Amino acid sequence: MLVVDDLVKTFDGSGRRARSADDTRVLAVDGVSFDVQDGELFTLLGPSGCGKTTTLRSIAGLERPDGGHIALGDRVFFDGKRKINTPANSRRLGMVFQSYAIWPHMSVFDNAAFPVTVLPRGRRPSRTQLRERVMRVLEVTDLAAMADRAATKLSGGQQQRLALARALVGEPDLMLLDEPLSNLDAKLREAMRFELKRLQRELGLTAIYVTHDQAEALAMSSRIAVVNEGKIVQVGKPREIYERPASEFVATFVGVTNLLRGTVAAVDAADGSCRVDTPDLSVWGVMTGSPLQVGDDAAVSIRPECVQLDADTDGARADGSSGVRNEFSGEVGTRAFLGDSVDHVIAVGKQEIRNRSNPAQSIAPGNRVVLRIDHTRVAVIPPADQKTAAAGAAATETPGDAG
Numbered sequence: 001m002l003v004v005d006d007l008v009k010t011f012d013g014s015g016r017r018a019r020s021a022d023d024t025r026v027l028a029v030d031g032v033s034f035d036v037q038d039g040e041l042f043t044l045l046g047p048s049g050c051g052k053t054t055t056l057r058s059i060a061g062l063e064r065p066d067g068g069h070i071a072l073g074d075r076v077f078f079d080g081k082r083k084i085n086t087p088a089n090s091r092r093l094g095m096v097f098q099s100y101a102i103w104p105h106m107s108v109f110d111n112a113a114f115p116v117t118v119l120p121r122g123r124r125p126s127r128t129q130l131r132e133r134v135m136r137v138l139e140v141t142d143l144a145a146m147a148d149r150a151a152t153k154l155s156g157g158q159q160q161r162l163a164l165a166r167a168l169v170g171e172p173d174l175m176l177l178d179e180p181l182s183n184l185d186a187k188l189r190e191a192m193r194f195e196l197k198r199l200q201r202e203l204g205l206t207a208i209y210v211t212h213d214q215a216e217a218l219a220m221s222s223r224i225a226v227v228n229e230g231k232i233v234q235v236g237k238p239r240e241i242y243e244r245p246a247s248e249f250v251a252t253f254v255g256v257t258n259l260l261r262g263t264v265a266a267v268d269a270a271d272g273s274c275r276v277d278t279p280d281l282s283v284w285g286v287m288t289g290s291p292l293q294v295g296d297d298a299a300v301s302i303r304p305e306c307v308q309l310d311a312d313t314d315g316a317r318a319d320g321s322s323g324v325r326n327e328f329s330g331e332v333g334t335r336a337f338l339g340d341s342v343d344h345v346i347a348v349g350k351q352e353i354r355n356r357s358n359p360a361q362s363i364a365p366g367n368r369v370v371l372r373i374d375h376t377r378v379a380v381i382p383p384a385d386q387k388t389a390a391a392g393a394a395a396t397e398t399p400g401d402a403g
């Protein structure tokens, strides 16, 4: 339904991401292409400054792209070659931004009604129609009982819902949501994720959601586009993105992972799995990025919850050379009780592996354990250059102190 094709946007700037040495413009959006189907909640997820907001603002008509094509159904919003640029107020989009921009001197009802009251005469509904439309939206967003209340007398969550209501009153063809939950405290933010998702599903809304919060993206999205340095690096359903990262950047940016570097030592043509030899252990996994061959450098991503621990009674080989795939012997270094899980950091040779166990399993430091890792859940990916890897790792939730 929405098609974005080869979108490019540059800004005057320091040249941090210029295309050539003598080009001092910042390349904020670098050839971004994606489409969003009817009823989808499509998320642009990436670290600060990667170009998410600029992409969204280009769709909204608040930025004029340098090139590319944007169309919603058969309505072309922007086309660089054909020099089409539809004004923002003719695109029929609903927008909710980080700052809700609620009018403090107006009631809840008037705030919600505002965008419709400023429509050109021909498109403005009658008073009765307007009242019906606004009340219907306030019902849906659970604000009807507060219609006459001053907007300033709403809680943070209610103000967020009002911002959403205001965007819905215009009956938009597409909703654009830019970090709409980031001003809320952690608990409310989590509750609002479900609320927003419910509303989106019940109303059959098509939405583009911008966030740098990977948990929010995983919980809410139909599909996620992971963005880095102005480019989309992977698009997929939340589970695909999490379980089958195509690059180190995605593996480390989305969720916590154990990332090991090594060389591909064997490829099993029967099931497409491969063995990567790292300095301390040989790990089997499946290739989830571009295909690798024996001798290629590789990275291995092991999610902590995929590492199963048992007491070491049968003397597993520390380096995994026992013949059984991904069975290692190690010693628990630290453990941390996190309420809904217990994390252990285990030393396997010089390599530390982080595990996430059910809280029923808690193994004291100093104990020897066998680690078993289902190789079908281990991602083998091409190694990133150091700069990209650092950006992903810095943005992810770091394993932290497990002590």
Ligand SMILES: Nc1ncnc2c1ncn2[C@@H]1O[C@H](COP(=O)(O)OP(=O)(O)OP(=O)(O)O)[C@@H](O)[C@H]1O
Pocket: 011, 012, 013, 026, 027, 028, 046, 047, 048, 049, 050, 051, 052, 053, 054, 055, 212
């Ligand atoms: N008006 C502007 N003038 C100059 N540079 C800009 C402008 N707007 C954005 N940029 C630059 O373009 C790049 C992308 O910015 P953008 O706001 O799209 O990123 P973002 O991924 O949405 O980040 P955040 O999550 O921090 O909002 C950044 O390097 C930013 O500094």
